[in-house]
Amino acid sequence: MAHIDTILAQGGNGSDDQKTGAVVAPIYFSTAFRHPGLGESTGFDYARLQTPTWQILEKQLAEIEYGDNAFAVSSGMAAIDLLFSTFLKKGDNFITSDDLYGGSFRYFDDLVEKNGIDYSLWDGTDFSYLKQKISPKTRLIWLETPSNPTMKIIDIKKVADFVHKIDSKILVAVDNTFLSPILQNPIKLGADLVVHSATKYLGGHNDILAGVVVSSRSELSKSLQENLITRGQVLDPFSCWLLLRSLKTLSLRV
Numbered sequence: 001m002a003h004i005d006t007i008l009a010q011g012g013n014g015s016d017d018q019k020t021g022a023v024v025a026p027i028y029f030s031t032a033f034r035h036p037g038l039g040e041s042t043g044f045d046y047a048r049l050q051t052p053t054w055q056i057l058e059k060q061l062a063e064i065e066y067g068d069n070a071f072a073v074s075s076g077m078a079a080i081d082l083l084f085s086t087f088l089k090k091g092d093n094f095i096t097s098d099d100l101y102g103g104s105f106r107y108f109d110d111l112v113e114k115n116g117i118d119y120s121l122w123d124g125t126d127f128s129y130l131k132q133k134i135s136p137k138t139r140l141i142w143l144e145t146p147s148n149p150t151m152k153i154i155d156i157k158k159v160a161d162f163v164h165k166i167d168s169k170i171l172v173a174v175d176n177t178f179l180s181p182i183l184q185n186p187i188k189l190g191a192d193l194v195v196h197s198a199t200k201y202l203g204g205h206n207d208i209l210a211g212v213v214v215s216s217r218s219e220l221s222k223s224l225q226e227n228l229i230t231r232g233q234v235l236d237p238f239s240c241w242l243l244l245r246s247l248k249t250l251s252l253r254v
């Protein structure tokens, strides 16, 4: 596999299949795609399901986070919502590290109030407490590391190994916004899912509001894909293109 700097610099290049020779990925604004014939599809039908620029971006994001697939959505909060609404249902609980971006806390409290999902806080270091908190209803462990704003650090590998040993079905999800894939790859450390507010380092120019969920394996990707089509918090083609542009300099900027 190419070095991450090479993957970033080459992201989307040569992806235009129209034989124009365009180096940079094209932007397709069309929301509908004509079928060549009855029951035939080009692979693109309707913009909430898939668009070419979105697909190019998602391939790039999956590659730099060593995932199976990535989902680019309309904000970091939309990414968090996509993840939680895909994998948690009424009656489930999850455990979260105790220092988080404030919006994540607001979202979690909303899950408790409106969706019958419960959560507990964990300091990221006391593993006997973590073991005590895990129950048959525990579906997910959420880590934000380093945390916003106090830069609290949690050992992702230690948590993933510990939790998966107790129950391999419990998902370990990491908000990797603050280190970016240049400095930390949670999936390589054993996490099942990664989230980014791409509004921060991935975007890097203060002109894109976007979020990303990266999944480590195909069955998780399938569930995310189905839920994304239903909920529709997709990233628009122009922001997809801007984010592709931004990623080319991610390594240099970080």
Ligand SMILES: Cc1ncc(COP(=O)(O)O)c(C=O)c1O
Pocket (backbone or CB within 6 Å): 075, 076, 077, 078, 101, 103, 144, 148, 175, 177, 178, 196, 197, 198, 199, 209, 210, 211
């Ligand atoms: C760590 C972290 N996660 C998620 C978010 C939410 O992202 P967005 O503002 O793109 O919705 C933020 C925003 O500041 C953040 O800092």
